[in-house]
Amino acid sequence: xxxxxxxxxxxxxxxxxxxxxxxxxxxxxxxxxxxxxxxxxxxxxxxxxxxxxxxxxxxxxxxxxxxxxxxxxxxxxxxxxxxxxxxxxxxxxxxxxxxxxxxxxxxxxxxxxxxxxx
Numbered sequence: 001x002x003x004x005x006x007x008x009x010x011x012x013x014x015x016x017x018x019x020x021x022x023x024x025x026x027x028x029x030x031x032x033x034x035x036x037x038x039x040x041x042x043x044x045x046x047x048x049x050x051x052x053x054x055x056x057x058x059x060x061x062x063x064x065x066x067x068x069x070x071x072x073x074x075x076x077x078x079x080x081x082x083x084x085x086x087x088x089x090x091x092x093x094x095x096x097x098x099x100x101x102x103x104x105x106x107x108x109x110x111x112x113x114x115x116x117x118x
Contacts, residue, residue, distance in 0.1 A: 002064045003038050004030040006075070007045060007055035015075045016052070018045065023052075026087065027076035028094030032064050033057070065094075066101035073098050 004027070005018035016023040017030035018041055024030065033041070038057050045055035059068045067073050077098050078087040 001034070002060040002062070003033045003057040004060060004067070005033070005038055005041050005045060005055060006030075006058055006072070007052040010051055010053050026094070027067075027098065032060070061101060065097040067098075073101055 007016055007023070008014065009016050009023065014025055016025055017027055018024075019029050019031045031041075042055060042057055045052060048055075058072045060066065061068060067076060076087065
């Protein structure tokens with residue numbers, strides 16, 4: 001399974017994705033992980049408590065073009081109230097792939113985060 005590491009930046013609440021040692025705002029730039037390779041990066045991200053909130057891995061479609069979870073596709077696109085706002089306003093192939101993706105399954109990384117909370 002292909003996964004991406006995501007979190008919210010504490011400073012402004014922006015959705016961010018891990019990419020080669022830094023946090024980026026665009027899903028298309030996110031580093032893809034397979035198997036357990038993302039677990040080490042997740043462990044590191046969890047130590048960045050002054051920078052991030054709730055980092056977790058999200059599952060991607062088999063081709064890696066978009067998250068499996070509808071919730072994560074919304075986070076990657078930006079607000080849903082109007083297509084001219086947020087990251088979706090930029091357009092391009094990566095945004096179109098996110099818009100075209102289907103399915104409402106939950107990400108296993110997000111489920112682990114939910115189960116952890118009392």
